[in-house]
Amino acid sequence: MSNVIAFKVPMQKNMSIRVEECDDDHVYDLVHFHEECQLTCIVEGSGYLLAGSETYSFEPGEVYLFGSNLPHGFKTEDKIEADDMGSGARRISIFFNRNVFESLFEQNPETSTIKNLLDNASLGYKLGAGNSPEILSKIRRLRNMDDFDKVLELLDILDFISNGNQGDYLSAREEIEADLVDEDIHMINEVFAYTESNFKERISLADVAGHFKMTPPTFSRFFKSRTQKTYIQFLIELRITKACEFIRAGTHNTTESCFNSGFTNISSFHRHFKTIKGMTPTEYKLRVSSNFN
Structure with a gap:
């Protein structure tokens, strides 16, 4: 996977969660990896997703979870085609450092479902479609929060996903490249x-x-x-x-x-x-x- 780019989420000092919304003018479609986990909602637009060594089509309303250092990239359909369909590209993503929660996982067995979700997120995960609107609503609410409230809301989102969602993994474990460095x-x-x-x-x-x-x-x-x-x-x-x-x-x-x-x-x-x-x-x-x- 020689064309994969090492990406640096612009986290500032003392920041563990970042929310980004991108549209046609700010779409990043290079295949890349980063140390943060990423939860992404497709608001508008369709195209192709590369995750690990697999390629999938994506549609509005879908939600994806990527673990640390999983190569991935969204390629939106040609903008002219998107305009013809009356819809451009737009998605909202939460980037977060998993290590912020490690002591919580170790000391609180009640968080075991969240820990299992993030353990398996290294394979990439497409969430079931039924709960997408509620997840998007929660992400939008999180975006306007500060500091500790943002951490609590993210935990609530991950708990909601881990307890009530049936989805599909995107990669096989043996396909993940552990030696991606840059x-x-x-x-x-x-x-x-x-x-x-x-x-x-x-x-x-x-x-x-x-x-x-x-x-x-x-x-x-x-x-x-x-x-x-x-x-x-x-x-x-x-x-x-x-x-x-x-x-x-x-x-x-x-x-x-x-x-x-x-x-x-x-x-x-x-x-x-x-x-x-x-x-x-x-x-x-x-x-x-x-x-x-």
Whole structure:
């Protein structure tokens, strides 16, 4: 499987769950693998899925679970054909680190069905169709949660799947390649660490590319192919996450959170905050305050 790409889910420090929604303009269709588990709902669009060494067709309403390092890739039908059918590509995915739950599995026998589900997810799993709408609803609800609530909701989703779903495995155990490695992932990890350490500073694309001894175009292609994001998108998301941490801690007002998270312009901060969090910084602060009252 020489064309499989090592992918790095853009998890930030102290983050164990990430929700991504992609559409026609953001579809990543390269066959890839990553250390995180992935739960994906097909909202719109059809095409082909490669999982392990097998190929399947997929349709709207289907839900898939991929374990750590399972090669997979969704290939959506030609966009012109999709337009003719009146539907483009859209899917929602949860990425999560299984190791976050290991101590829970060890100490609580009540979680045994979830543990078994994730143990077998290394083969890939297509969920039965009957519960797809409820799973999609739960995933959308999770997307708007913060921190611990998001972990609890993910556990609820996995428990729901493990106790009430009959599905099909996608690969045979002997087909899984255990030796998939990629040195470029070490470089991406270094880029993440560099950004975490310098997010308060002015960082240009030329700065970070030069730090890693690449030209800006080469670095941009490298980062996008491994993360499905531009570096600037990743940097903005990291800064918004840091601003949220400052607001929740109660040590910064929204203006201080703006400048301490690396933004230099209030209007730009508000615009990006609203795009990423779905609310203004002030609304976010009020919501956080109400949760503690």
